[in-house]
Amino acid sequence: MSAISLFFVDVLQLGVVICLSPALVGWVRMLKCWSQGRTSAGLMQPYRDLSKLFAKNIMMAENTSWIFRSMPYIVFGVVVLIGGIVPILTIDLPMSPVADVIVIVALFAIARFFTALAGMDIGTAFGGMGSSREMMIAALAEPAMLMSIFTISLSAKSTSLSQIVHVIYSGQTVLKPSIIFALLAFIMITLAETGRIPVDNPSTHLELTMIHEAMILEYSGRHLALIEWASMMKLFIYSTIGIALFFPWGIAPVNSIPNLAAAFLFMVCKLAVISAGIVLIETGLAKMRLFRLTEYLGAAFLLATLGMLSYFILD
Amino acid sequence: MNIASEIIGFLAALVLLTAFGMLAQKRIYSLISLFAWQGLFLSLNTALVGYVSERHHLYLSSLLTLSLKVFLLPYILHVLIRRLKIAKEVESIVNIPATMLIGIALVIFSYHLTAPVRELSTLMTRSTLAVALATVMLGLLMMITRKHAVSQIIGFLAMENGLFFAATSATYGMPLVVELGVALDILIAAFIFGMFFFQISKTFDSLNVEHMARLKEED
Numbered sequence: 001m002s003a004i005s006l007f008f009v010d011v012l013q014l015g016v017v018i019c020l021s022p023a024l025v026g027w028v029r030m031l032k033c034w035s036q037g038r039t040s041a042g043l044m045q046p047y048r049d050l051s052k053l054f055a056k057n058i059m060m061a062e063n064t065s066w067i068f069r070s071m072p073y074i075v076f077g078v079v080v081l082i083g084g085i086v087p088i089l090t091i092d093l094p095m096s097p098v099a100d101v102i103v104i105v106a107l108f109a110i111a112r113f114f115t116a117l118a119g120m121d122i123g124t125a126f127g128g129m130g131s132s133r134e135m136m137i138a139a140l141a142e143p144a145m146l147m148s149i150f151t152i153s154l155s156a157k158s159t160s161l162s163q164i165v166h167v168i169y170s171g172q173t174v175l176k177p178s179i180i181f182a183l184l185a186f187i188m189i190t191l192a193e194t195g196r197i198p199v200d201n202p203s204t205h206l207e208l209t210m211i212h213e214a215m216i217l218e219y220s221g222r223h224l225a226l227i228e229w230a231s232m233m234k235l236f237i238y239s240t241i242g243i244a245l246f247f248p249w250g251i252a253p254v255n256s257i258p259n260l261a262a263a264f265l266f267m268v269c270k271l272a273v274i275s276a277g278i279v280l281i282e283t284g285l286a287k288m289r290l291f292r293l294t295e296y297l298g299a300a301f302l303l304a305t306l307g308m309l310s311y312f313i314l315d
Numbered sequence: 316m317n318i319a320s321e322i323i324g325f326l327a328a329l330v331l332l333t334a335f336g337m338l339a340q341k342r343i344y345s346l347i348s349l350f351a352w353q354g355l356f357l358s359l360n361t362a363l364v365g366y367v368s369e370r371h372h373l374y375l376s377s378l379l380t381l382s383l384k385v386f387l388l389p390y391i392l393h394v395l396i397r398r399l400k401i402a403k404e405v406e407s408i409v410n411i412p413a414t415m416l417i418g419i420a421l422v423i424f425s426y427h428l429t430a431p432v433r434e435l436s437t438l439m440t441r442s443t444l445a446v447a448l449a450t451v452m453l454g455l456l457m458m459i460t461r462k463h464a465v466s467q468i469i470g471f472l473a474m475e476n477g478l479f480f481a482a483t484s485a486t487y488g489m490p491l492v493v494e495l496g497v498a499l500d501i502l503i504a505a506f507i508f509g510m511f512f513f514q515i516s517k518t519f520d521s522l523n524v525e526h527m528a529r530l531k532e533e534d
Contacts, residue, residue: 176321176324177324177325177327177328177329178328180325180328181328181332294412295339295411295412298411298412298415299339299415302335302415302418302419303332305419306328306331306332306335306419306422309419309422309423309426310324310328310331310446312426313422313426313442313443313445313446314324314327314328314442314443314446
């Protein structure tokens with residue numbers, strides 16, 4: 001496989017991540033509307049929102065610093081970079097040797113760090129409140145996330161996502177308790193990290209309960225569009241990391257056009273199923289009190305640790 | 316054979332998970348149903364071990380576990396709670412995450428403790444012995460950290476579950492006579508606990524055993 005075609009594979013995957021993530025969010029919203037008996041705004045509504053925001057002017061407070069102005073670009077850039085590393089369509093990605101899962105978690109931490117800084121930069125009460133809550137969740141969710149990933153990488157003997165997918169393809173993993181524990185922990189943490197319902201509500205503004213929305217309350221225009229787009233891509237990427245770690249079947253082992261097309265179809269089907277799961281969770285649960293989050297994330301950490309222990313004890 | 320051992324490992328993991336769930340659960344009814352689930356996983360595990368090792372008396376002890384720990388004891392506890400009108404009581408436990416961390420440490424400790432046995436044993440179920448010991452210790456931890464008499468009893472019964480599990484995984488089960496005796500003991504114990512509950516709640520108007528620290532007459 002020549003270098004140019006590898007380059008095209010990565011460009012193709014980045015295109016998929018960037019262009020399809022609003023559709024995933026639109027699909028989740030559509031399912032949610034249907035499950036609650038409402039009329040949905042359609043699959044294209046997130047695209048329309050984004051293009052409206054891009055057309056609008058930017059309003060900025062007088063005392064903002066460069067952190068506030070550069071945050072949307074940093075966050076968007078970091079998330080796009082992660083989109084190039086995760087094996088979404090193919091294992092043989094040119095960028096995947098660059099970084100393993102630990103680096104991906106750290107990259108997400110950079111995005112979160114700058115979001116929290118920007119929330120505090122403008123000096124409003126809501127921004128600071130959102131930042132402090134976000135950092136609390138991050139401090140609790142990150143160890144659990146790493147623990148869950150370590151459990152998988154123990155059986156794969158590698159922390160590189162492509163390598164993990166490769167090992168899962170070659171071995172037979174039927175009913176390993178460690179992997180099921182890690183999967184449960186991963187689902188709980190994904191809900192926390194992408195700001196879905198038991199932790200944060202993605203569709204409310206101006207409530208005392210908001211976390212992510214509180215930090216970006218002062219943004220407008222193309223800045224807001226970039227941040228919204230980045231958070232849509234974050235949901236997309238977390239889902240695809242979950243697919244790569246737990247259900248990788250369908251990702252192209254070798255780059256060729258039929259393989260990539262099949263991988264694309266598999267990815268669309270899996271994402272549709274995952275969104276149905278998210279909608280079931282969001283419709284069935286109420287948002288949790290902020291002070292109960294320690295118990296929720298503690299349970300996720302416990303599950304991940306039990307997964308790791310049962311790898312040593314039972315596998 | 317390989318699939319059976321994987322399912323046994325999976326059921327052992329579920330037993331461990333329910334043990335942790337009981338440690339975290341505040342509501343008494345949910346605690347009882349978690350205990351019933353643990354009994355169900357245990358009985359399935361015993362039946363499967365019996366099938367794989369071709370020890371057919373294990374089927375009988377599996378049935379005994381099923382009827383006693385999944386149906387009878389939870390039923391008795393439900394009736395007791397309804398009679399004593401304590402269903403609404405939600406227990407305040409000190410700091411669940413800290414208890415969980417102690418629990419994880421106990422699992423690691425019991426894994427370390429059973430390592431020599433694992434080296435020597437040739438049984439298929441040798442790896443679940445660590446889980447069984449951990450279940451005993453988690454039941455003990457529950458008895459220590461809880462203040463409510465009913466949850467202490469459930470901790471005790473969970474310990475017994477762990478012992479039963481340990482017997483199954485270390486030696487493919489105790490002789491049937493011993494198991495019948497233990498089952499009878501548990502049943503008698505449940506009745507005696509019931510009487511104790513009535514007495515405690517009559518004397519102190521609550522099942523919180525902290526009240527029993529002040530047994531001395533006031534001066």
